Amino acid sequence: MKKLSALAALCFLIPGLVSAAPPNIVIILADDLGYGDLGCYGHPTIRTPNLDRMAAEGMRFTDFYVAAEVCTPSRAALLTGRYPIRSGMAHNQFRVLRRESLGHLPDDEITIAALLKKQGYATGAVGKWHLGNWMNNPAGHPMKHGFDFYFGLPHSNDMNGVPGKPKGEDNSTDPDAKWWQPPLFEGQKLLEQPTDQTQLTRRYAEKSVQFIRSHKGGPFFLYFASTFPHTPLFASEKFRNKTPRGRYGDVVEELDWAVGQILDTLRSEGLDKNTFVFFTSDNGPWLIRGLAGGSAGLLRDGKGSTWEGGMREPGIAWWPGKIPAGKVCHEVATTMDLLPTIAKFAGTNAPKDRDLDGVDIAPLLTNAEGTVKREAFCYYRGTELFAARLGPWKAHFITQAAYGAPKPEPHDPPLLFNLEADPGESFDVSAEHPEVIAKIKAAVEKHQATVKPVKNQLIETVAAKK
Numbered sequence: 001m002k003k004l005s006a007l008a009a010l011c012f013l014i015p016g017l018v019s020a021a022p023p024n025i026v027i028i029l030a031d032d033l034g035y036g037d038l039g040c041y042g043h044p045t046i047r048t049p050n051l052d053r054m055a056a057e058g059m060r061f062t063d064f065y066v067a068a069e070v071c072t073p074s075r076a077a078l079l080t081g082r083y084p085i086r087s088g089m090a091h092n093q094f095r096v097l098r099r100e101s102l103g104h105l106p107d108d109e110i111t112i113a114a115l116l117k118k119q120g121y122a123t124g125a126v127g128k129w130h131l132g133n134w135m136n137n138p139a140g141h142p143m144k145h146g147f148d149f150y151f152g153l154p155h156s157n158d159m160n161g162v163p164g165k166p167k168g169e170d171n172s173t174d175p176d177a178k179w180w181q182p183p184l185f186e187g188q189k190l191l192e193q194p195t196d197q198t199q200l201t202r203r204y205a206e207k208s209v210q211f212i213r214s215h216k217g218g219p220f221f222l223y224f225a226s227t228f229p230h231t232p233l234f235a236s237e238k239f240r241n242k243t244p245r246g247r248y249g250d251v252v253e254e255l256d257w258a259v260g261q262i263l264d265t266l267r268s269e270g271l272d273k274n275t276f277v278f279f280t281s282d283n284g285p286w287l288i289r290g291l292a293g294g295s296a297g298l299l300r301d302g303k304g305s306t307w308e309g310g311m312r313e314p315g316i317a318w319w320p321g322k323i324p325a326g327k328v329c330h331e332v333a334t335t336m337d338l339l340p341t342i343a344k345f346a347g348t349n350a351p352k353d354r355d356l357d358g359v360d361i362a363p364l365l366t367n368a369e370g371t372v373k374r375e376a377f378c379y380y381r382g383t384e385l386f387a388a389r390l391g392p393w394k395a396h397f398i399t400q401a402a403y404g405a406p407k408p409e410p411h412d413p414p415l416l417f418n419l420e421a422d423p424g425e426s427f428d429v430s431a432e433h434p435e436v437i438a439k440i441k442a443a444v445e446k447h448q449a450t451v452k453p454v455k456n457q458l459i460e461t462v463a464a465k466k
């Protein structure tokens with residue numbers, strides 16, 4: 001039996017001190033899934049019965065955010081509870097770690113996995129990592145950052161393109177697998193390269209289920225970070241060409257099936273009443289991919305931008321018996337809240353020796369009427385603060401097109417939107433509300449006074465081409 005921390009053991013021994021043993025934790029992270037791509041968020045033709053059921057049995061957030069508009073910094077924030085600018089994982093040149101990058105999540109960052117491992121949890125990561133490519137630098141491996149099991153790809157599935165790959169193949173709704181050669185790892189071991197991407201979601205689901213079953217004595221933490229619907233899009237035979245939304249829909253429906261496999265396993269193993277599951281995506285839809293990219297629904301823009309479509313995501317919380325069923329939460333919540341919330345659930349504290357940006361949202365999750373005290377939410381692009389939200393109001397100090405040849409466009413006064421009245425950010429009301437802008441500026445100054453940007457030398461460094 002795994003060694004439990006003194007506090008967790010005490011909770012077991014004194015009934016009533018807490019309601020149950022430390023819960024198992026599962027975080028499921030999609031890649032580039034848009035706000036509008038699930039049935040329960042209004043997509044008319046993509047069928048997501050498992051996620052819809054998860055929302056019906058749990059809590060669905062309408063205002064859930066990630067802390068960056070692209071993969072690497074967003075994942076760093078989720079796992080550490082901090083804006084990536086604090087960990088040195090926000091960078092400007094490449095925006096995300098490249099395949100050749102030497103940089104990685106710094107060794108002194110405390111991930112959710114590291115925190116829970118200390119509490120006696122078994123910790124497993126399945127899927128895309130993108131916080132360091134250990135093929136260049138072993139210090140980037142997930143097993144150096146709190147996980148004791150790993151199965152997946154070190155980075156995005158488009159990062160091992162074969163020379164000669166036709167332009168536009170990434171945007172294809174029927175890409176040819178021969179143009180990519182992603183490596184698949186189990187632990188430190190390279191299993192195969194190229195791996196068959198059509199089988200990835202199925203294999204991720206199988207590994208996740210295996211991990212749950214082999215640690216059903218608990219407690220365990222599973223971090224399942226799907227490779228998809230990031231492009232290029234691949235689905236297994238069972239899901240290919242099955243949806244009116246085309247390959248993008250096929251891929252999302254297979255991911256929904258994988259979620260169903262995980263939730264069904266928790267139910268059949270009798271773990272559902274003691275497992276907290278959270279589903280979200282790392283950033284908004286990749287709009288430049290055309291039909292191969294997703295949709296942010298009524299939100300403006302997508303991946304790569306600090307408009308809502310880039311950073312507001314589906315967010316679904318599930319813990320039958322603990323989180324009331326069928327609730328919709330309109331409070332702001334973020335991936336950075338997961339670390340302090342999970343720490344609380346696990347009977348421990350979030351790290352106190354560093355600035356954390358997440359807040360404990362257990363009061364929202366376990367009591368539908370609860371609220372939490374929250375400062376402004378800041379929208380960063382790289383190391384620059386572009387926008388901030390305070391209550392329903394969002395001010396854009398800088399805007400910039402997500403891709404292409406974008407130039408930052410400063411705004412003084414900032415653009416101002418009331419996201420409750422205007423979630424699509426269509427009507428700038430800055431002229432009518434100077435007092436709101438003053439409040440947001442004060443909140444931003446307060447936040448920035450706490451930020452000491454970390455220079456992560458390796459982050460912009462790439463290995464010499466072999």
Ligand code: MG
Pocket residue numbers: 031032070071230282283
């Ligand atoms: Mg992504």
